[in-house]
Amino acid sequence: MAQLLILQIGIYYSRMKKYQLGEFEEVVMLTVGILYGEAYGVSIKKEIESRLKRGVSVGALQTALRRLEDKGYLKSHEGEATEERAGRPKKYFTITAYGKKAMEYTRSTREELWNAIPKVALKVVTGFRLPVADNLQLETGNNE
């Protein structure tokens, strides 16, 4: 019973957030896109580190990759085993069509939000004056 309830809540939750993509996940997706065809663990790590000037641990990256793969945004295939890798194969990642949609959705929602910001809020206010003097003159005129 309880399990069923949790499941229901889960479904509801995922529907609400149509394409859920965290900040780091987005960065990883974009990097995979940039490295088109050459994206595997070490190359992604290096690319992010050099472009964004921030350190990325293997653990964080691998968790994100796995999560994205589970969500169906990325797919992977095993590549060649090189000497420096002691014969371990590389795992290359590519973006799926669904992943592309998710990225586009994230981008469009960002833009929507950008667009929704009133122009004024972003303007630098230089000066403002009320036209008070004319009204005052009219009033004094009637009184006389």
Add this chain to the structure above:
Amino acid sequence: MNSYRFPVTGNWKPVTLKETQLKNRKSYPPKLPLRFFRWFCHPKLRDSIEGDLMELHEERLIKSGKLKADAHFIKDVLLLFRPGIIKPTEGTERLNTYGMYKSYFKIGWRNLLKSKVHAFINISGLALGIASVFLMATYVRYELGYDRYYDQPENLYRITWENESPQTRTPHPMAQALVADFPEVESAVTLSPLWAAGLTRAIYSMANPENDVRFDEKNLLAVDTTFFDVFGFPVVRGNARKALENVNGILISESTAKKYFNDDDPIGKHLIVYPDSALLEVMAVFKDVPQQSHFHFDMLISYVREKSFDPDDEYYTWADFGHFNYVRLKPGTDPKALEAKLMPAMRKYIDLPDEYYRNLIANNMGFRVQPVTDIHLKSHVRWELETNGNIEYVYIMGAAALLTLLIACINFMNLMTAKSVERAKEIGIRKTMGAMRQQLSVQFIGESILVTGIALVFAVLALEVSLPFYNSLTGQSLSLNYWEALPVLLVVALVIGIGSGIYPAVFLSAIQPQSILKGKFQTSHRGNGLRNGLIVFQFAISMILISGAVIIYNQLNFIQNKNLGFGKEEVLVIPMKDEHMDRRMEAIKNELSRIEDVVSVSASSNMPGGQFNQNSISLVEAPENDITTSEVFVDYDFQKVMNLELVEGRYFTMDDKPSSTEVKFVINETAAKQLSSSSVVGKEIHWHAYENDKPIVGRVIGVVKDFHFQSLHDPLRPILMIPYPAYNHLIVKLNTGNFENTLAQIQNVYREFENSFQFEFAFLDDRLAKQYESEARTSIIFSAFAFIAIVIACFGLFGMAMLTFSQRMKEVSIRKVLGASFGGLIILLLRDFTKLIAFAVLLATPLAWWLMDRWLKNFIYQVGIHPVVFIVSGLTLIVIAWITLGYFTLKTTRVNPAQTLKNE
């Protein structure tokens, strides 16, 4: 470096490396972290991530040296130890076998649904059994929970007196003497109800003078000032000690306070006591005495007040064993050690003849120290404060309930093992797939726990429904606290589940898979012997319960209908609460006799079934033969109203009133026989009811035939009748007629003479029936249990028949084809079970006989155990069994052989 080996674990697929690849490597990452990583990493991710790690390590090695590269490597491995990467516990590497339990549960549930009849039999039987046991547990708990309400009840004791006829009452000064003489006695109190003539509880009419709210009060006790020190009853308002030191003080219970004063503060208010219009001041209020107490009181007054009326009364001296003494011992005191010291220490106060004293000591008699918590169930001596319960009935009920549950458990065991054919394939396959015997046992025990769990839910429902019924049937007020009961219920369910599941578990798990899968295991003959044994056991228990119920019922019937030696029908007993009425008896009798349906009228101090005061009598010519005698003050028409038979001499007449110079007595046959072997009529006797230190001398004028003035638990005892106007009961013999009308007229007459008390009445036979309340209750409950037990046993039989008859279909078909008759087939099918039940009946009869004989020994007057009881009970059982088997018998005999045999 060549020696480096990759540890092989779990699902890991070894990657073949070329020798050259290994040789060309400059360095390897540290082994331990790598191993760790390999151990925890999800196998699917392992290779690629490991490759990444290697690549990074290699790079760093070139860039910043081995140390830093290794440090980075370790850091990376540690950071990889996170939920997304760690392998889940799946497949063969599960941390627990939860999945197996899930399977057991599922299979168990499906099996229940598959054979609904058996599930119903098991669950309903167990539910009834558990409900019975819990109902009785509640009752037993209630009975055992008496007198736990006081402060530290285990240190409270009552002093009783044991001689040839033991009694509860002891002398008044004893309490304080005990405190003075024994350091281990912390505090002590004397208490006593207030008595009217003949040791009948006095009734007072009390009123609040402000608004004239008036009630009759019976539950009044006189107590020492130390009462609350000893019992530790909670006092709600006022100072109890001060109240008990005051001559005019009275203490009342909370509900009594509400009754008279509503919500006003009762402290300082007054109560008028009729008939003598004394004014008492309410000085303290105590909490109501709970139901589970061996004595109850609504009001307390002080002995100070009682003594103030007649300080020199012998009643307050060591000579009168007429009070109830309670002591509180210091924690850790051995009551037996105190008991041993009591007689020698008390001897200096009590004037006992040397020989009598020696006799007492020799027979190990004298003062006894009795735990207060034992009084309700175990104390049955003269003059108990209230009628106590009986431990014997607690045992009987508990045993009956447990036996009922046992029958239900046996059903479960039998049906489960009998169904082994159906389960055999499952067991075979499980075993072939590698199930251990132990695991299968766990599965079957689990199934029985499942069934018990479901039964438990129904049991609680049944309990909830039956408790009000039970209470209204027995007049008790039991209730169940579920929060308290829940852990017990769960433990009980577990114990029953394991207990009844263990045999089937062992039995079923022992089945050999090869015999099942070869198709050899087709009938359930294995375990037949034990199964039959258990059926015999079940029906033996049923037999004991059924015959027990019949005998208890017979005995109850017997004592309720036994000729008591007096006429108890249509005798109306009206309490005479006002003592001023005694002297106007003649006028009352005259007035009442005028009423059309009144046959005769009399009065007495005591009535049969109540308690009697006792003193001893002896012939003046033979003073050494001193016999303890109950006494009753009677009006001269007592014999006529009660229809007593005169054996010798004459009964009292109007002229035998105490105004005459000589006292006259009438005694019963037992008293006459005990006094002398020859006739005592006309002889003078001493009645040792001392008046100014001298026994009262009187002449026996007549002897009446023995009558049962006490309950039939007691033998016939001597009784002395005294024609003296100290009455408590007006006795009116009626004709059958318009009772309502007659009663109204009687009440009118009564009101002419007394107007401050409530008018009450009861029929003598109803009063007498109350003596056997606990027997009546036992009879009802025992019958109910017998009924439930038989129902459950028959359920089991039904289930067994369903299984065994369906296995005999082919046999019956062949017999039919060969020309067996319908009757012959029925006999064939019923024969086996009938044999079992008949055997059970034969086995149970001597046991039941012995048990019931033991129970009947509680009674002086017993209904004989007639063999007919057992014959009828046994035949009833067999007929019930036949009816149970009837459906399947008919179904099996009506089988169409063409249908069942076409497969052969």
